[in-house]
Amino acid sequence: GAVVSQHPSWVICKSGTSVKIECRSLDFQATTMFWYRQFPKQSLMLMATSNEGSKATYEQGVEKDKFLINHASLTLSTLTVTSAHPEDSSFYICSARRGGRTDTQYFGPGTRLTVL
């Protein structure tokens, strides 16, 4: 149990376009989902926390208008990178927490975004 999927696994886009990444909890309901960004050989940087049905809470320094997060259901959260630029190229990873639990996070496989 506790499987989290992400789609797509990788995406290449042109500068200025928008890209949507989906995160799904496949076998459990996730009241809270998290979005992380990871640069090569570095740790995970939390971007935002989203709770189902409410607005996401963004970490300091993360642009809300650039990284749009929607947590429309208990099994789906989306991250949209708007007007992507080469510096947005990174590995984006989501994680989900089971409803009723406050600690353990289960991570998705990640999405590699390359902006040309």
Add this chain to the structure above:
Amino acid sequence: GENVEQHPSTLSVQEGDSAVIKCTYSDSASNYFPWYKQELGKGPQLIIDIRSNVGEKKDQRIAVTLNKTAKHFSLHITETQPEDSAVYFCAASPLSGGSYIPTFGRGTSLIVHP
């Protein structure tokens, strides 16, 4: 906020040897400490976790120890195998607003030579 230091950044061992990764944290309110294994191009996978009311936890070849007084915790892998090669992240989580949001260490790249 919480600050997690992880050492070493790289660890190279021979197959069958033990590997130890150490982390320290700064926030005494942290009481949940997960460890994640991340293989190249994949998301992190939870391998073991420990809560502050326990000093040690073991799961087959993996064990984690916690010293709350000294604010450090360690991951121990015995009888290492090549498939253990990956990046390992520790994390520490204080309970804030009824929720745990972990702070991650910088990761340790473990290389197990056959």
